[in-house]
Amino acid sequence: MTADAGRRVLLVEDDADSAYGLSELLKIEGFEVDVAASMAAALDTLESAPPPDVLIADLQLPDGDGLELLARLPPERGFPAIALSGFTSPSDKASTARAGFARHLTKPVRVRELISAIEEVLGGG
Amino acid sequence: MRLRSHLLTLTLGTLLPMVILGVIATGLIAERERALFQRGATERMLALLTAVDAELSRHSSTLQALGSSRSFESGNRSAFREEALRALAIQPGWRAINLAESGGERIWDTRDLPPEVGATPVDDESFRAAAETGRVAIGNLHQEDGEYHFRVRVPITDDANRQYVLTARVDPRVISDLLARQRLPSDWVGVVLDANERIVARTVDQQRTIGRPASESLRAALAHDDEGWFHGATIEGSEVYTPFNRSPETGWTVAMGIPVAAVDTGPRRMAMALALGVIAALMLAGLLAAALGRRISAPISELATAARALGAGEPVIPAFAGPAPTSDVEEVNEVARALAEGGLAVRAREEELRSADRAKDEFLAMLGHELRNPLAALLSAAELLEATGPTEGPGAAAPRIVSRQVRHMTRMVDDLLDVSRVTTGKFELSRQPVDLAEVATTVVDSLDSAGALDDHQVNLDAGSVWVDADVTRLEQVLANLVGNALKYTPAGGRIEISTRREGERAMLVVSDSGIGLSPELLPRVFELFVQGERTLDRTLGGLGIGLTLVKRLVERHGGTVTAASAGEGHGSQFTVALPAIEAPVANEAAAGRLEAPAPSRRVLIVEDNEDARQALQEALRGQGHEVFEAADGPAALASIGATRPDVAVIDIGLPGLDGYEVARRLRAWSEGRSLGLIALTGYGQRETRERAIDAGFDSYLTKPVSPRELSAVIESVVSSSGVRPAVRLHHDAAGDTP
Numbered sequence: 048m049t050a051d052a053g054r055r056v057l058l059v060e061d062d063a064d065s066a067y068g069l070s071e072l073l074k075i076e077g078f079e080v081d082v083a084a085s086m087a088a089a090l091d092t093l094e095s096a097p098p099p100d101v102l103i104a105d106l107q108l109p110d111g112d113g114l115e116l117l118a119r120l121p122p123e124r125g126f127p128a129i130a131l132s133g134f135t136s137p138s139d140k141a142s143t144a145r146a147g148f149a150r151h152l153t154k155p156v157r158v159r160e161l162i163s164a165i166e167e168v169l170g171g172g
Numbered sequence: 173m174r175l176r177s178h179l180l181t182l183t184l185g186t187l188l189p190m191v192i193l194g195v196i197a198t199g200l201i202a203e204r205e206r207a208l209f210q211r212g213a214t215e216r217m218l219a220l221l222t223a224v225d226a227e228l229s230r231h232s233s234t235l236q237a238l239g240s241s242r243s244f245e246s247g248n249r250s251a252f253r254e255e256a257l258r259a260l261a262i263q264p265g266w267r268a269i270n271l272a273e274s275g276g277e278r279i280w281d282t283r284d285l286p287p288e289v290g291a292t293p294v295d296d297e298s299f300r301a302a303a304e305t306g307r308v309a310i311g312n313l314h315q316e317d318g319e320y321h322f323r324v325r326v327p328i329t330d331d332a333n334r335q336y337v338l339t340a341r342v343d344p345r346v347i348s349d350l351l352a353r354q355r356l357p358s359d360w361v362g363v364v365l366d367a368n369e370r371i372v373a374r375t376v377d378q379q380r381t382i383g384r385p386a387s388e389s390l391r392a393a394l395a396h397d398d399e400g401w402f403h404g405a406t407i408e409g410s411e412v413y414t415p416f417n418r419s420p421e422t423g424w425t426v427a428m429g430i431p432v433a434a435v436d437t438g439p440r441r442m443a444m445a446l447a448l449g450v451i452a453a454l455m456l457a458g459l460l461a462a463a464l465g466r467r468i469s470a471p472i473s474e475l476a477t478a479a480r481a482l483g484a485g486e487p488v489i490p491a492f493a494g495p496a497p498t499s500d501v502e503e504v505n506e507v508a509r510a511l512a513e514g515g516l517a518v519r520a521r522e523e524e525l526r527s528a529d530r531a532k533d534e535f536l537a538m539l540g541h542e543l544r545n546p547l548a549a550l551l552s553a554a555e556l557l558e559a560t561g562p563t564e565g566p567g568a569a570a571p572r573i574v575s576r577q578v579r580h581m582t583r584m585v586d587d588l589l590d591v592s593r594v595t596t597g598k599f600e601l602s603r604q605p606v607d608l609a610e611v612a613t614t615v616v617d618s619l620d621s622a623g624a625l626d627d628h629q630v631n632l633d634a635g636s637v638w639v640d641a642d643v644t645r646l647e648q649v650l651a652n653l654v655g656n657a658l659k660y661t662p663a664g665g666r667i668e669i670s671t672r673r674e675g676e677r678a679m680l681v682v683s684d685s686g687i688g689l690s691p692e693l694l695p696r697v698f699e700l701f702v703q704g705e706r707t708l709d710r711t712l713g714g715l716g717i718g719l720t721l722v723k724r725l726v727e728r729h730g731g732t733v734t735a736a737s738a739g740e741g742h743g744s745q746f747t748v749a750l751p752a753i754e755a756p757v758a759n760e761a762a763a764g765r766l767e768a769p770a771p772s773r774r775v776l777i778v779e780d781n782e783d784a785r786q787a788l789q790e791a792l793r794g795q796g797h798e799v800f801e802a803a804d805g806p807a808a809l810a811s812i813g814a815t816r817p818d819v820a821v822i823d824i825g826l827p828g829l830d831g832y833e834v835a836r837r838l839r840a841w842s843e844g845r846s847l848g849l850i851a852l853t854g855y856g857q858r859e860t861r862e863r864a865i866d867a868g869f870d871s872y873l874t875k876p877v878s879p880r881e882l883s884a885v886i887e888s889v890v891s892s893s894g895v896r897p898a899v900r901l902h903h904d905a906a907g908d909t910p
Contacts, residue, residue: 075560
């Protein structure tokens with residue numbers, strides 16, 4: 048359907064309902080989706096599986112936050128990251144940008160918005 | 173009335189009875205003193221009278237003693253005369269003695285005068301009195317040979333029982349000496365008068381006044397009474413008080429002239445002293461009242477200043493916060509302490525309120541955040557259902573309803589966060605010159621394209637007026653005002669939106685024919701969480717923060733917003749006034765483009781993603797364009813002849829025939845040469861841009877694009893192609909297909 052087919056997404060989201068809905072929608076759009084429910088799980092996945100094309104992370108995680116997750120990864124990690132947060136203030140957005148997120152999306156996000164953000168950060172696809 | 177005046181009144185009130193009492197007492201004392209003085213002077217005068225009587229009595233007694241001598245009684249006249257001569261020698265005041273028969277014939281005189289038979293004595297009245305009554309008689313003053321004397325006559329009887337009168341001529345100096353011995357004050361005038369009221373002796377000017385009649389006022393008083401006290405004048409004319417008394421024995425009068433001043437000085441001095449005392453007391457009272465008033469009122473004034481400061485939210489003067497008293501008046505200090513305590517309490521309460529407010533803001537932010545997580549899950553699930561669930565049957569609409577309501581809730585959460593941010597001023601405006609008319613058009617169009625205006629007659633009268641504003645925030649203002657009008661206007665009602673310039677102000681007016689505002693609600697309509705009691709559709713209900721947001725946003729832009737309504741059921745009108753600016757001239761092309769709504773164009777959208785195509789179509793229709801769609805390259809190429817678009821907006825990532833190829837093929841046709849071509853893609857690389865231009869695209873846009881941006885690019889592409897007029901082509905159905 049689109050050039051996104053076959054792209055791998057790592058979705059880090061502790062809320063199982065949210066993770067389920069988004070991952071299923073992304074799968075419908077042709078993405079391959081891994082879900083991690085915590086920072087530790089995300090790091091495990093990144094170690095064991097081949098790196099994703101894009102990382103989508105909730106900011107609030109049970110064992111840390113998205114900013115910390117990004118800080119744990121090497122700068123030359125090779126894939127962009129999108130923050131998905133309930134925090135909407137300009138200062139929150141500025142701190143995610145500083146942490147290395149390419150986009151800051153505000154929950155709730157429509158899948159169309161999410162996909163266009165993915166396409167943007169992938170810069171082509 | 174100032175405190176000073178109150179104190180003065182109090183003092184005067186207290187002083188007045190004292191003054192009255194003082195005046196009465198002084199009057200009484202003065203009167204008493206005067207009475208005492210009068211009594212004293214009268215007694216002194218009476219003492220003098222007694223002395224004069226005694227003196228005269230002494231002379232008559234001496235004469236009587238002489239008259240009872242043996243020689244006289246036995247009739248030996250020469251021996252008697254010898255005795256009289258001896259008596260004369262030892263009586264210094266006597267000038268002569270004579271003896272006469274009661275008939276008047278002189279028998280002898282110590283001055284060796286020849287006997288005058290039948291001669292009438294000079295002072296016959298006293299002689300007669302002595303001869304006839306047989307009692308001592310004192311004669312009046314008499315002048316003879318330049319000298320004054322008076323006679324003392326005593327009747328005497330010899331053995332033969334013959335009556336005689338023995339007379340002594342007495343020098344008035346015996347009286348004046350007596351007067352001198354009284355040692356009267358020098359300014360007093362003591363006077364002794366004979367029965368004829370002629371002056372016998374006087375303490376002042378004896379030589380010149382002897383023998384003269386007494387002063388007129390004294391004679392007038394004597395004519396009236398034998399004794400008394402009168403206010404009159406001396407023969408010299410000095411004003412005097414005079415006690416006087418006429419001796420019943422001799423008929424002589426003693427009087428004393430006392431200068432008025434001597435009598436009145438005491439009372440006058442007392443009155444003067446009293447007056448001075450009263451004046452001094454009044455002045456002292458005034459000064460004390462002023463000083464005390466200032467002393468009491470100065471701290472009170474400071475307290476008033478402090479209280480005003482407290483009311484104004486400024487710090488209360490710290491001088492009152494300390495434990496040291498600042499006034500002599502304990503009550504004032506009490507007020508000062510209470511005020512200081514009040515100030516501290518107010519400050520504490522303010523701090524509590526601030527922290528409560530902070531807590532509220534934090535709570536709202538947290539609430540917004542926490543609400544977003546379930547909303548996110550809901551939205552994703554709804555979208556998933558939309559994508560995979562039943563497309564027909566009773567449940568088919570449910571996912572869309574859920575998704576729509578989630579978005580509505582999301583908007584409310586956004587509003588909630590916004591109001592918290594806007595009310596605390598925690599947001600920045602990114603201002604730029606913008607045409608209010610354009611903002612209004614954008615908002616109305618997007619509402620229209622969302623179908624929100626379908627049930628109402630909405631009219632937009634967009635007159636160009638530029639303002640320096642944050643476009644997003646202005647859109648928020650408009651969306652809220654129009655949204656409110658829609659919410660409170662029944663279906664079929666009218667909503668008028670207009671923008672125009674009025675002098676230095678840019679006016680935005682949104683009026684409706686809706687349920688209006690009650691007079692009670694009108695003044696509170698911009699307050700947070702205030703809402704009309706009923707909305708027409710509860711599903712459209714909000715949090716009652718829209719108008720608060722509007723007000724804060726407009727105020728942040730330096731403008732004002734007012735609400736007006738003729739009452740419930742008569743619609744309402746909201747007027748926003750912002751400072752107007754001149755249309756920017758530096759960017760004429762942009763200004764021209766933005767001032768007038770972009771001309772309507774025929775636009776072909778070539779996009780395989782249905783949602784994206786739908787969104788673009790709505791956005792462009794919102795901008796007033798005529799829109800045609802194609803889902804892929806072949807469909808686009810096939811429709812060109814029939815639709816004759818001004819511009820084609822082509823997605824690069826089309827399946828099969830991609831965007832570059834579609835552009836190349838269009839350009840290859842004669843109809844496609846003057847067609848405006850805009851590439852639309854998510855690929856932002858330079859390489860892609862170059863490929864697009866190479867393929868024949870006029871312009872290139874990266875997704876997502878805003879409707880305004882797209883509209884502007886469409887206009888610039890059409891204008892620069894320069895071939896096509898902005899005239900709508902009519903369908904020419906047959907024959908145009910290539």
